[in-house]
Amino acid sequence: MGVLDRVDSPADVRACTPQEAAELADDIRAFLIQKVAATGGHLGPNLGVVELTLAIHRVFESPTDPILFDTGHQCYVHKIVTGRKDRFDSLRQEHGLSGYQDRGESPHDWVESSHASAALSNADGLSKAFELRGEDRTVVAVVGDGALTGGMCWEALNNIAEGDRPVVVVVNDNGRSYAPTIGGLARNLSALRLQPGYERFLKSGRRRLKSLPVVGGPAYAVLHGMKSGVKDLVSPQAMFADLGIKYVGPVDGHDLVEMEGALRRAKAFGGPVIVHAVTRKGNGYAPAENDVAEQMHATGKIDPATGKALAESPEDWTSVFSAALVDEGGRRDDVVAITAAMPGPTGLSAFGDRYPTRMFDVGIAEQHGMASAAGLALGGMHPVLAIYSTFLNRAFDQLLMDVALLKMPVTLVLDRSGITGPDGPSHHGMWDLSLLNIVPGMRVAAPRDAVRVREELGEALDVADGPTAVRFGKGCVPQDIAALRRLDDGVDVLVEDQEMVGGVLIVAVGSLVQVGIDTAALLRERGVAATVVDPRWVLPVPASIVALAREHTSVVTIEDNGVEGGVGSAVELALDQAGVDVPVHRRGVPQQFISHASRDAILDECGLTAPAIADAIAGPVRTTRLTARS
Numbered sequence: 001m002g003v004l005d006r007v008d009s010p011a012d013v014r015a016c017t018p019q020e021a022a023e024l025a026d027d028i029r030a031f032l033i034q035k036v037a038a039t040g041g042h043l044g045p046n047l048g049v050v051e052l053t054l055a056i057h058r059v060f061e062s063p064t065d066p067i068l069f070d071t072g073h074q075c076y077v078h079k080i081v082t083g084r085k086d087r088f089d090s091l092r093q094e095h096g097l098s099g100y101q102d103r104g105e106s107p108h109d110w111v112e113s114s115h116a117s118a119a120l121s122n123a124d125g126l127s128k129a130f131e132l133r134g135e136d137r138t139v140v141a142v143v144g145d146g147a148l149t150g151g152m153c154w155e156a157l158n159n160i161a162e163g164d165r166p167v168v169v170v171v172n173d174n175g176r177s178y179a180p181t182i183g184g185l186a187r188n189l190s191a192l193r194l195q196p197g198y199e200r201f202l203k204s205g206r207r208r209l210k211s212l213p214v215v216g217g218p219a220y221a222v223l224h225g226m227k228s229g230v231k232d233l234v235s236p237q238a239m240f241a242d243l244g245i246k247y248v249g250p251v252d253g254h255d256l257v258e259m260e261g262a263l264r265r266a267k268a269f270g271g272p273v274i275v276h277a278v279t280r281k282g283n284g285y286a287p288a289e290n291d292v293a294e295q296m297h298a299t300g301k302i303d304p305a306t307g308k309a310l311a312e313s314p315e316d317w318t319s320v321f322s323a324a325l326v327d328e329g330g331r332r333d334d335v336v337a338i339t340a341a342m343p344g345p346t347g348l349s350a351f352g353d354r355y356p357t358r359m360f361d362v363g364i365a366e367q368h369g370m371a372s373a374a375g376l377a378l379g380g381m382h383p384v385l386a387i388y389s390t391f392l393n394r395a396f397d398q399l400l401m402d403v404a405l406l407k408m409p410v411t412l413v414l415d416r417s418g419i420t421g422p423d424g425p426s427h428h429g430m431w432d433l434s435l436l437n438i439v440p441g442m443r444v445a446a447p448r449d450a451v452r453v454r455e456e457l458g459e460a461l462d463v464a465d466g467p468t469a470v471r472f473g474k475g476c477v478p479q480d481i482a483a484l485r486r487l488d489d490g491v492d493v494l495v496e497d498q499e500m501v502g503g504v505l506i507v508a509v510g511s512l513v514q515v516g517i518d519t520a521a522l523l524r525e526r527g528v529a530a531t532v533v534d535p536r537w538v539l540p541v542p543a544s545i546v547a548l549a550r551e552h553t554s555v556v557t558i559e560d561n562g563v564e565g566g567v568g569s570a571v572e573l574a575l576d577q578a579g580v581d582v583p584v585h586r587r588g589v590p591q592q593f594i595s596h597a598s599r600d601a602i603l604d605e606c607g608l609t610a611p612a613i614a615d616a617i618a619g620p621v622r623t624t625r626l627t628a629r630s
């Protein structure tokens with residue numbers, strides 16, 4: 001019977017002796033490796049915060065003292081000690097435990113978004129509310145060094161420093177986002193990781209100096225006087241102290257006693273404090289520690305003994321794009337690439353390896369990345385900003401006002417567009433088409449297969465008078481889908497019924513083109529004629545879509561995007577503006593927050609399958625039951 005077996009609440013964690021707490025950390029580490037190996041998830045980040053999270057729960061009293069995890073991918077230990085350890089077999093699965101904080105699971109969870117760099121702002125607001133309500137509660141926010149490269153963190157710190165509200169910011173500094181964290185901030189922090197025992201270094205230096213005859217005393221006095229100078233040199237105290245926020249650290253984030261001591265000092269201070277914990281992603285698990293590229297930031301199902309993936313991943317959209325961009329980079333030296341701390345997951349690593357001076361990692365800073373891309377374009381380059389679709393939300397104003405207003409040739413490559421699945425509501429890429437649809441001059445491509453990724457990326461890079469976007473989904477790329485013919489404006493006709501006139505025009509988008517083709521086959525079985533087209537460049541709506549609509553009795557649009565404001569809405573408006581009085585049936589993701597599950601299960605729930613759409617067109621309308629978030 002291990003200590004973990006009798007821990008079901010933060011009170012149980014606080015009741016542990018220091019020895020028991022150390023054993024609990026070992027139990028939790030073993031638990032994480034065993035469970036996450038079986039389900040997949042963020043193993044590296046959570047192995048890095050075992051002691052840090054236990055120390056927080058031993059010093060503060062959740063949920064009276066809210067504990068917020070920035071980005072939330074590192075909250076598994078928090079979940080284990082707040083009564084959810086028995087649910088880890090369902091991690092990131094339909095109706096199972098979320099991989100992020102989830103208010104529906106526990107009062108110990110306060111926020112839910114997986115978008116980085118927001119927790120300090122949440123903490124600032126929470127602490128202001130407690131102050132106004134006269135509640136003596138400390139807000140604790142855990143933020144990674146990667147998330148700290150997000151500008152919103154500094155906006156928040158600027159406000160937190162204004163007051164004397166009890167906000168404890170725990171910087172979980174493991175030197176990494178996926179890859180090593182970049183930029184001036186990282187350099188400032190990393191000086192520290194070279195000497196995590198900074199305090200011990202000073203203490204031993206003090207002892208040695210004092211023991212020296214004659215010179216020891218004066219030398220010590222000089223060093224003591226220099227201390228803040230020395231400390232600033234090798235520690236980022238100045239970075240925070242200049243903001244007016246007390247700084248505690250650096251602390252070994254894997255030393256439970258030292259971590260607790262630092263947190264108790266921070267709590268006693270009673271105002272805004274930074275506790276700077278130096279940790280190691282993947283700590284205590286060799287396959288993660290030795291994963292040079294990403295320290296097992298996120299894994300699929302693995303063999304816990306070796307860390308090796310249990311299944312080979314087939315060719316995915318990202319790898320097709322990655323190779324295509326390297327080719328384009330060879331053809332054109334004005335092409336440059338920008339990543340927001342995700343060179344690996346977005347496929348830019350290969351480009352960066354080949355063209356190191358033409359690849360920029362801006363940190364978790366999509367807003368800056370977009371505005372910097374505008375600058376690169378102003379300077380005569382053609383930037384490719386590769387980010388996940390859901391993170392485009394962060395950079396919308398910069399797209400509108402720094403890129404589109406100036407008609408800058410910036411190409412956005414939006415990976416993970418559409419329903420992604422296990423990462424849940426804040427990770428589905430279900431907003432990009434709706435956002436891009438309202439940007440004047442924006443041209444958007446949605447490739448249906450690998451051939452079209454290469455083709456449409458090349459076409460995007462050839463556009464010199466405005467922004468373009470190429471969006472594709474998560475996971476394996478389908479077999480190539482050939483067209484019967486291509487219309488003058490680039491629209492591909494995939495299915496047409498020579499014997500029957502009229503019928504349904506199916507406008508299928510990107511990864512759901514095959515669903516459109518399968519729907520047409522089901523309709524034909526029921527005697528309903530259908531034409532299937534892939535616009536390829538889906539926004540603005542090509543003229544031939546309007547012309548084709550005139551020849552059909554109805555139009556059905558199928559897209560892996562929110563149903564509001566996407567391609568379906570744009571087609572509806574285009575027909576209306578052209579005076580084409582043909583009904584448009586929009587099939588898309590319901591405009592709701594949709595919980596985690598597999599992509600296929602969610603698409604089925606959303607009715608984005610051929611049988612469901614065929615029923616809706618030729619048979620009884622089916623209501624879609626969604627595991628919608630309340």
Ligand SMILES: Cc1ncc(C[n+]2csc(CCOP(=O)(O)OP(=O)(O)O)c2C)c(N)n1
Nearest residue numbers: 045114115116144145146147176177178341
């Ligand atoms: C706005 C935003 N951009 C990108 C991501 C993708 N992402 C998830 S975790 C992560 C790295 C986070 O690094 P850090 O904050 O240091 O936490 P660690 O994983 O090191 O614990 C990134 C880039 C995100 N969640 N949010």
Ligand SMILES: CC(=O)[C@@H](O)[C@H](O)COP(=O)(O)O
Nearest residue numbers: 071073114298345416423474
């Ligand atoms: C927490 C975060 O935002 C990323 O780690 C995300 O979970 C990665 O998603 P993919 O697994 O689709 O790359």
Ligand SMILES: [Mg+2]
Nearest residue numbers: 144145146176
């Ligand atoms: Mg980090």
